[in-house]
Amino acid sequence: MTEMSNTHVRLVRLALIVGLIAIWEFYARFISTSSLIAGPSDVAMAWWPKVMGEPRVRTAVGITLIELAVAFAMSVVFGMLIGILIGLTNIGRRSMYPIVLLLYGIPQAIILPLFVLVFGLGPASKIAFGFSHGIFPVIVNTIAGMRNVSPHLLAGSAAMGASRAQQVRYVIFPHMVTTVFAGLRLAMTLTLLGVILAEIFVSQGGIGFFTLLYSETFNPAALMALVLTLALMAIALNELVRLVEARFSRWKD
Amino acid sequence: MAMPREPVLIRSIQFGLVAILFGTWWFVTQSSQKLMLLLPRPELVWREMQLLWSSGRLWAAATITVTEIVKAYVIAVVAGILVGFLVTRSKNLVRIFEPMLAGMFAIPLTLFFPLFVVFFGIGPDSKIAYAATYSFFPIALNTIAGFSSVDELYLRAVRSMGASSIQQFRHVYLPGALPVTLTGLRIGFFICIASVLGGETLAAAAGVGKSIALSAELMETARLYAWIAFVVLASVVLNLLALAAETRSERE
Amino acid sequence: MISIDHVSMTFVGREASQTVVALDDVSLKIRQGEFVCLLGPSGCGKSTLLAIIGGMLRAIAGTVNVDRAPVNGPRPNDIAYVFQESTLLPWYTVLDNFRLALKFQGIDDTSWRDRAMHALSAVDMTQFANHYPKQLSGGMKQRINLARGLCVGTNVLLLDEPFAALDEQTRMVLGEDLSMLLARTGKTIVFVTHSLAEAVFLADRIVVMTARPGKIKAEINVPHPHPRSPDFMLAPEFGKIRNELYAILRDEIRATVARMREARDARG
Numbered sequence: 001m002t003e004m005s006n007t008h009v010r011l012v013r014l015a016l017i018v019g020l021i022a023i024w025e026f027y028a029r030f031i032s033t034s035s036l037i038a039g040p041s042d043v044a045m046a047w048w049p050k051v052m053g054e055p056r057v058r059t060a061v062g063i064t065l066i067e068l069a070v071a072f073a074m075s076v077v078f079g080m081l082i083g084i085l086i087g088l089t090n091i092g093r094r095s096m097y098p099i100v101l102l103l104y105g106i107p108q109a110i111i112l113p114l115f116v117l118v119f120g121l122g123p124a125s126k127i128a129f130g131f132s133h134g135i136f137p138v139i140v141n142t143i144a145g146m147r148n149v150s151p152h153l154l155a156g157s158a159a160m161g162a163s164r165a166q167q168v169r170y171v172i173f174p175h176m177v178t179t180v181f182a183g184l185r186l187a188m189t190l191t192l193l194g195v196i197l198a199e200i201f202v203s204q205g206g207i208g209f210f211t212l213l214y215s216e217t218f219n220p221a222a223l224m225a226l227v228l229t230l231a232l233m234a235i236a237l238n239e240l241v242r243l244v245e246a247r248f249s250r251w252k253d
Numbered sequence: 254m255a256m257p258r259e260p261v262l263i264r265s266i267q268f269g270l271v272a273i274l275f276g277t278w279w280f281v282t283q284s285s286q287k288l289m290l291l292l293p294r295p296e297l298v299w300r301e302m303q304l305l306w307s308s309g310r311l312w313a314a315a316t317i318t319v320t321e322i323v324k325a326y327v328i329a330v331v332a333g334i335l336v337g338f339l340v341t342r343s344k345n346l347v348r349i350f351e352p353m354l355a356g357m358f359a360i361p362l363t364l365f366f367p368l369f370v371v372f373f374g375i376g377p378d379s380k381i382a383y384a385a386t387y388s389f390f391p392i393a394l395n396t397i398a399g400f401s402s403v404d405e406l407y408l409r410a411v412r413s414m415g416a417s418s419i420q421q422f423r424h425v426y427l428p429g430a431l432p433v434t435l436t437g438l439r440i441g442f443f444i445c446i447a448s449v450l451g452g453e454t455l456a457a458a459a460g461v462g463k464s465i466a467l468s469a470e471l472m473e474t475a476r477l478y479a480w481i482a483f484v485v486l487a488s489v490v491l492n493l494l495a496l497a498a499e500t501r502s503e504r505e
Numbered sequence: 506m507i508s509i510d511h512v513s514m515t516f517v518g519r520e521a522s523q524t525v526v527a528l529d530d531v532s533l534k535i536r537q538g539e540f541v542c543l544l545g546p547s548g549c550g551k552s553t554l555l556a557i558i559g560g561m562l563r564a565i566a567g568t569v570n571v572d573r574a575p576v577n578g579p580r581p582n583d584i585a586y587v588f589q590e591s592t593l594l595p596w597y598t599v600l601d602n603f604r605l606a607l608k609f610q611g612i613d614d615t616s617w618r619d620r621a622m623h624a625l626s627a628v629d630m631t632q633f634a635n636h637y638p639k640q641l642s643g644g645m646k647q648r649i650n651l652a653r654g655l656c657v658g659t660n661v662l663l664l665d666e667p668f669a670a671l672d673e674q675t676r677m678v679l680g681e682d683l684s685m686l687l688a689r690t691g692k693t694i695v696f697v698t699h700s701l702a703e704a705v706f707l708a709d710r711i712v713v714m715t716a717r718p719g720k721i722k723a724e725i726n727v728p729h730p731h732p733r734s735p736d737f738m739l740a741p742e743f744g745k746i747r748n749e750l751y752a753i754l755r756d757e758i759r760a761t762v763a764r765m766r767e768a769r770d771a772r773g
Contacts, residue, residue: 095266109451113469193361410592415581
């Protein structure tokens with residue numbers, strides 16, 4: 001079996017995607033009689049002016065992005081702080097880390113209603129929920145980054161006369177930061193997950209209002225237009241974070 | 254370095270923390286009346302928990318939720334392993350599909366949940382479809398990784414000794430791919446649970462998530478905490494079981 | 506006996522620039538019971554040639570016959586193949602690995618255990634029969650791989666740099682054992698290596714290959730009888746043959762290094 005060239009692979013992928021969209025369009029237009037199925041052309045027509053053309057929708061999307069940014073920044077900062085505090089001592093890590101993992105494993109959807117009760121219907125609850133999602137991978141990566149510094153590097157720096165404080169500053173801390181950056185994409189994905197979940201849940205405003213509106217008025221085209229727009233933004237954000245990650249990992253082999 | 258006292262110290266810290274947490278909760282609710290709405294007294298929560306248990310409402314909701322989880326997981330496992338295995342039949346297929354699957358998994362699929370509700374309605378089907386879709390990805394991706402990671406060297410060696418395709422699959426592919434595939438199944442399982450609960454919280458007719466959303470809406474905070482407590486307990490037990498299974502398989 | 510007639514091999518890469526001509530019209534005849542070494546610089550196609558003899562690869566031109574029958578795929582009853590790295594399946598014990606080797610060959614009766622233990626005792630590894638490969642060192646694993654290759658009872662044994670991943674001392678010991686072992690079995694053996702000393706010590710005949718595309722440059726006979734003791738390495742005959750090999754190879758090695766530098770510079 002011969003391997004395809006890279007361009008060939010990309011072309012096949014593109015062809016697949018185009019093909020799927022074509023089948024979707026064909027099905028929606030000619031086969032399905034349900035008003036619940038919208039084809040790509042319907043979605044495209046609904047996109048502007050009905051969805052993104054509507055200023056309130058744009059505002060909702062904009063607010064969501066701001067909530068995401070705030071929640072993400074908080075996750076990274078506080079995640080690293082907590083991670084450092086836990087990972088600093090052996091005892092601290094061995095006692096706290098399992099608790100962190102257990103908390104990480106709890107399906108957070110169940111505390112969403114509580115968060116909304118406590119933080120209200122505004123951006124605060126969405127930021128809080130995004131934060132509670134994104135903070136865990138950062139904590140886990142921070143602790144891991146502190147633990148798995150190569151003993152060779154530590155031995156080497158000690159041999160050159162570095163004090164413990166210098167080792168922390170020049171060896172352990174940078175290594176930890178790069179490990180955190182390696183996990184940044186996961187943190188971003190989870191934070192986004194939390195923010196979106198909260199937004200959809202709170203249907204009194206924001207994106208949730210419009211998803212509910214389009215659902216209840218049986219407007220699948222508009223719903224899909226909104227959802228796909230957000231999905232594309234998510235992909236773009238993912239790519240952005242991946243570029244940042246790559247930039248900071250250039251020294252890695 | 255490991256002193257025999259250490260595990261005891263660790264456990265004490267852990268239990269101590271939990272005790273402090275509950276203690277603070279109890280103390281705060283004793284003295285202040287203001288938080289009553291958001292932070293009910295522990296005794297009230299405990300009473301609600303007992304009520305949910307004895308009245309059967311816990312079991313009714315749990316049955317619905319667990320059924321949804323099981324159905325969704327079975328679909329995801331069958332589809333995920335099948336697709337994952339088929340993709341690894343050719344290196345070209347892997348190069349075409351793996352990045353696509355990985356890319357789709359990176360989007361919070363929660364975005365698409367409203368679409369599932371529009372198509373499948375507010376009943377269990379939308380949750381099953383959504384959770385099955387979400388957990389399909391880590392299973393398929395890990396199956397691909399698992400079967401791709403089987404060292405060509407072993408396959409060549411075994412072929413040179415005359416192994417048939419079935420023998421190659423049974424003695425090289427399967428054992429080689431198993432560890433990574435199992436990890437995918439584990440990740441998929443927890444994603445399945447989270448997705449079902451998430452879906453139920455957002456839009457459902459019944460189930461644990463629905464009960465939680467409902468008690469919040471009705472401001473029945475003690476009951477809300479009770480529901481949350483049950484789910485947290487179940488989740489902790491599941492996680493500990495998964496951890497135990499993992500450490501045991503690693504030891505082999 | 507092995508007959509290689511006008512074999513050529515080309516590897517097609519993903520991009521046109523990655524196409525490689527590995528072998529160019531190679532012909533060779535190997536007698537029954539002969540121990541032949543394929544020797545040459547890196548990338549000269551010796552491993553490729555071995556893979557073609559063993560039926561693991563199909564040449565794009567030419568034929569290979571083993572015991573008068575053409576080789577179109579693996580022939581587990583006639584040809585045993587020992588790889589450079591251990592191919593013991595890590596999820597089975599040593600003994601189970603032997604059992605599988607025989608089962609793949611079609612032998613599924615109760616004789617497998619005796620055959621396995623017999624093969625293990627030939628390489629002094631019987632006490633590790635129930636161990637898992639990861640519990641063994643590299644040298645031990647390669648002994649066992651060798652034993653497995655002998656255990657299946659084929660006429661032909663192909664070895665692809667089996668000692669390459671081992672340290673020098675282990676190599677010397679295993680080389681001695683190989684020489685003794687094989688002297689007793691009378692098998693036809695083709696052994697790929699890029700160690701000159703190894704080739705002279707083990708082989709009856711050394712086939713020297715050119716740098717890529719691989720052709721046969723020279724054939725040198727080593728008339729010393731088997732089994733060979735380590736003292737053979739001190740004999741003047743040994744040094745003479747070795748120097749001869751070095752002289753033949755030197756140009757080929759230089760050519761290979763030059764090409765590698767060229768390729769590296771082109772990549773930038």
